[in-house]
Amino acid sequence: MHSRQLTRPVSSGPLSSARERPLPIDPKDLTIREYRPGDEVAILATFNRVFQEIDPGFEPRSLAEWRWQYLANPSGWRIWLAVDPEGGVASQYAGVGQRMRLAGGEGSFCQAVDSMTDPAYRRGLKRPGFFVLTAYPFAKKHGGPPPDHDTIVWGLPVPSAWRIGKTYLSYELVRTQLELAAPLEALELAGSHGCEVDELSSWPEEVGAFTAQALEPFGASAVRDAAQLDWRFVKNPRHDYVLARARRGSRWCGLCVYRKGAFDGKEDRGLLCDWVVSPGDDGARHALLAWARERAARDGAGELTLVLPDRAPDWLALQAAGFRAAPTRYFLTGRTFDRRYDMRWLRANWYYTLGDTDLV
Numbered sequence: 001m002h003s004r005q006l007t008r009p010v011s012s013g014p015l016s017s018a019r020e021r022p023l024p025i026d027p028k029d030l031t032i033r034e035y036r037p038g039d040e041v042a043i044l045a046t047f048n049r050v051f052q053e054i055d056p057g058f059e060p061r062s063l064a065e066w067r068w069q070y071l072a073n074p075s076g077w078r079i080w081l082a083v084d085p086e087g088g089v090a091s092q093y094a095g096v097g098q099r100m101r102l103a104g105g106e107g108s109f110c111q112a113v114d115s116m117t118d119p120a121y122r123r124g125l126k127r128p129g130f131f132v133l134t135a136y137p138f139a140k141k142h143g144g145p146p147p148d149h150d151t152i153v154w155g156l157p158v159p160s161a162w163r164i165g166k167t168y169l170s171y172e173l174v175r176t177q178l179e180l181a182a183p184l185e186a187l188e189l190a191g192s193h194g195c196e197v198d199e200l201s202s203w204p205e206e207v208g209a210f211t212a213q214a215l216e217p218f219g220a221s222a223v224r225d226a227a228q229l230d231w232r233f234v235k236n237p238r239h240d241y242v243l244a245r246a247r248r249g250s251r252w253c254g255l256c257v258y259r260k261g262a263f264d265g266k267e268d269r270g271l272l273c274d275w276v277v278s279p280g281d282d283g284a285r286h287a288l289l290a291w292a293r294e295r296a297a298r299d300g301a302g303e304l305t306l307v308l309p310d311r312a313p314d315w316l317a318l319q320a321a322g323f324r325a326a327p328t329r330y331f332l333t334g335r336t337f338d339r340r341y342d343m344r345w346l347r348a349n350w351y352y353t354l355g356d357t358d359l360v
Contacts, residue, residue, distance in 0.1 A: 025084050027121065030091075032134055034141070035079035039089070040066050043081070046089040050116055065237045069113075069358075072235065074227045075099045078110055078150070080138040082121075082130045091117040091130035093138045095153065098356065099223040100146075101212065102341070107146035109222070112155045113358050132168045139169070143337035151341055152220075154334035156357065162333060172343045174332040174350075179264065180315070180323040181305045184293050187322040193283030195253055197291040200243040203229045207245075210252035214278050218312075219349030220341070222356050224276065232355060233257050233273070239360070241273060244291055246284040253277070254284035257355055258292055260299040264328045270296030272306035274355035277314060285314065289321060307354045311347065330359075 035043075040063060048060040070077035075097035082091035095110040102108075117131045142150045156177070157165060165171035208225030215221040222228070233241040239259055246254035257274040261267075272292060277284050292304055304323075308315050319325065336342050354360045 027130075030082045030084055030121075030130070032080065032082050032130075032137060034137075035077070035081060039079075039081060039083075039087070040070075042083070042087050042089045043079075043092060046092070046118055047114065047116060050118060062237070068231075068235060068237050069096065070094070072231060073097060074231055075108070075223070078138060078142050080134045082117075082134050089118075090121045091134050093131065093134040095138070095142070095150075096358070097150070099228065100151075100220055101215065101218075101223060102146050102151065102220050104219075105147060107220070108148075108150050109152045109154060109220075110142060110150040111357065112153055115161075128164075128168050132164065135169055139335075139337075143335070145338040149337060151338045152334050152336055152346065154332065156330045156359070157333055162331075165333065165335075170335050171333045172335065174334050174343050174346050175310070177307065177328050177330040177332050178310060178325045179305055179307050179328050180318050181269075181303050181326055182318075182321070182323040183303045184270075184297055184301075187289060187293055187304070189286045189290050189293075189321060191283065192287035192290070194248050195246050195281075195283040195287040196248070197287050198245050198247065200245055202226075202234050203243065206252065207255065211255070211276050214254075214276050215351055217279060218351040220346065221351040224274075229274075242295060244288060246277070246287050253281050254288050256288045256292060258295050259360070260296070260301045261360060263305055263354070263360060264330070268301050270299065270301035270304045271354060271360050272304060273360045274353050275306055275308065275314070276353075279313060282317070285317060286321065307352075307357075309347075309350060309352060311349075312351060 044061060044063060044066055051058045052060065070079065073096060078095040078097060080093045081089050083089055093115045095112045098109040098111060100107040100109050115131060117129060121130055143153060145151060203226040205226050207229060211224035233243060242258045244256045244258065245252060254277040255274065256272055259271055259273060261269065261271050263269055263271055270292060296304055334343060334346060
């Protein structure tokens with residue numbers, strides 16, 4: 001799944017057929033295998049060519065960005081390919097690893113992203129196609145119970161990818177995704193109760209202990225330690241983010257990651273890309289919102305926007321502060337490899353924000 005107009009977590013990427021284009025080689029000559037160092041050149045050649053053809057606003061991905069997203073991720077990469085005898089990539093099923101705190105222990109999820117099949121290889125092929133055929137060994141190797149496997153593979157697919165995923169790959173619906181948005185002038189903020197907000201250039205080591213404690217009430221949440229947060233927000237080669245910490249003295253009580261950008265087809269929004277507040281700490285919440293409102297006003301953004309699961313306590317608390325829930329084009333899907341953690345359990349227990357996705 002990627003953030004440009006075609007989001008594809010469990011997707012096959014572009015699913016159109018190239019009816020006039022002959023198959024480059026006989027499909028029987030393609031090899032399905034795991035990524036090997038150096039494959040990224042061929043992956044990017046296919047990725048940039050395919051998506052440039054179908055998305056007028058597409059910005060080609062660089063090798064530096066690809067290596068950041070996959071190889072530099074502290075939680076690891078998962079990539080399976082269908083390649084031709086010369087190393088060209090006809091299809092890819094890929095995922096971004098997420099170390100998780102799962103039911104009080106260690107676990108792992110995977111957000112499937114950037115999955116694609118060259119439309120030329122859809123002509124004359126009976127389903128399941130190469131997208132599905134690359135997904136099978138991916139699931140066999142990476143899917144399984146915690147702590148050593150990806151218990152959940154999830155994403156935000158386009159409708160065509162959802163149809164393929166639920167037919168061949170056991171994908172199920174978690175929820176249709178809502179957003180919370182507030183015009184800056186609509187925010188009604190109370191006192192901070194002694195909570196101050198600092199902007200940071202990187203994440204100190206103690207952020208991991210704070211986020212683990214703040215998110216302990218949730219059965220599933222991604223590990224937010226310094227290594228993971230720095231990878232996601234400080235070392236990101238495409239976007240610049242502003243990091244904020246809420247504290248009382250030396251004690252952490254919240255964090256927020258902000259940038260101005262587009263989400264769900266709307267430009268110039270003040271995006272709260274990550275959001276963690278100590279449970280019940282109204283002062284920390286209002287202090288961070290006041291800081292974010294000031295940043296957004298300075299940037300010329302007219303509203304603040306974030307995504308939280310509707311079971312999170314801040315879902316209602318933010319609406320009391322002036323946010324309103326609204327539908328988005330996205331729906332969250334998943335595949336479980338351990339029936340203790342099915343879609344109903346995820347709906348009730350999984351905490352995530354926009355920063356857990358590749359949408360912002």
